[in-house]
Amino acid sequence: MLREYQEGLLLSARSFQSGILDTTYENVLEHIDSGIMLFDEEGVLSFINNQMYGILELKRHALVGCTFLNLLTHIQLSRFRKRRLLSIYRETVYKGKQSHEFADEFGRYWRVTVSSGEKMNGHYLFVIKEISDYKLIEQTAYQNDNLAMLGKLSASIAHEIRNPLTAIRGFIQLLRPHLHQLGKDEYAKIILAEIDRANDIIHEFLTSSKPSVPQVGVIPVSVLLKEVVLLTESEALMKGCEIHLHPFSDELNISVDVKQMKQVILNIIRNAMEAIPERDDEYIGKVEIGARRNGAEVRIFISDNGKGMDICTLDRLFDPFFTTKENGTGLGLSVSDRIIKNHGGCITVNSRVNEGTSFIISLPLIQ
Structure with a gap:
């Protein structure tokens, strides 16, 4: 089926070259779920479909007739998109690769396939498709x-x-x-x-x-977090960090295995302290801890102002054996993720390089 799909695209490309593009082919190319760009032998853009405009985050403009250089200097194209297009050009046209995969700033995965050669009469057909589900x-x-x-x-x-x-x-x-x-x-x-x-x-x-079955009991979130902060304050002081527990008025109760939940929160806090670099200036490492109600859930947040993580690290953060530490086992976050899932919750992470990291633990609220 994939071969038939590619052959259909090549057939459409040949129709462009000969100047006899059929309306049916044009409608198909405009509405398929892949972005398409066709450059002629002079490097001039001869066709671009609606999906590609969406990927480039551009409104419908008369880009047909532009060169690749014109596209890279387009005033409405973001800097990230320009860098990405240049990377695609380098990996495919310059290095001669037929396909190239990359992740965007939102963590979505894409595959670029390039068709060229004698059958294309010097033309380059770029097909871009999101493959996040396959990944x-x-x-x-x-x-x-x-x-x-x-x-x-x-x-x-x-x-x-x-x-x-x-x-x-x-x-x-x-x-x-x-x-x-x-x-x-x-x-x-x-x-x-x-x-x-x-x-x-x-x-x-x-x-x-195989994490043990949780021995659950009802506990106020405030009590749980206060106990964890008491356990980590001395360690934070030795590392030159500050731990700030945000007060919250709501009486939030959760049904958890207290020992396992302390293990999860302590692991995340210690990771946060290790992510804060040592500096000689007035920079102060901070770990912020708090909780809030969100519908039928309690969300416990643990954030730091450390070095942050890139997209590649975030993608593998909960994989067993994956670690960025010299003496790490790569099991702490993997175990934590499974413990939270065993409690009917989930862990989400937001992070940017040099801006810090924020973990959010979502658990069912006990009324």
Whole structure:
């Protein structure tokens, strides 16, 4: 079907070249769900359809007869669109690629297909189509594969490592009185602490594979957030950050597993503090926390004025094993996302490079 579609476009292009474009073909090209531009051998635009005008965010103008350079200097074309067109030209015409994929400023994915060569008599036919739905399916399949692999890995780790660690910990506790008599009790403390840390890592793998069923209880959002802020204030002070909890008058109650919900919020706050760069000027890192009611939902927001994230990072933010930290596991946000979904909620993220990041956790409101 795709081949027939492309052949139809090529047939239409040949009709343009010969000057005998049929009205039926013109109507088809005007109303298909792809943007189309046709440039002749001199680089002059000979046809552009309505969909392409919409993609370029231009009103219907007499662009036919313009060169590619005229299009790049069009007064009503945004700077982002000009850069994108130039990138498409570089990847397709200059480098000779038949297709090129990119993401726009709104996170939508597009594919550009170029037809040229002898059959086109020197003409260039550009076809642009949004492929966000296909990308979403592809990413979902990729994530499911990762989760399946993660489950097998977690089970293997739990079986091969956890049992020996438990035995080691037991023997160290038996030897601890003897080490204390020798004045080496700190060795036992270090060994036990490292064993516990290894167990925590294993537990994180297991949780990311299959988070436990929430043990829910009703709690006011204000109480939950105050407790989390108390847990992070000292850490924020050490990193030179300020944590500001916005007051809210509404009595907002949620039914959640308090331990799991604290884990999610603490993880996001710590990520926010790590995203705030260290500076010598008067710049002060801030983490803003608050909540508000939105219909039948409670929305908890956590925002920072850190370095922000680009679109590529945002697209993979909740993927297992994806991390931008040197010592990160890439599991924190993946686990957090699954915990929130298990509570019937969702997490959304807004971020811009050098402007900061804002997480919004939406949960059902308990009346």
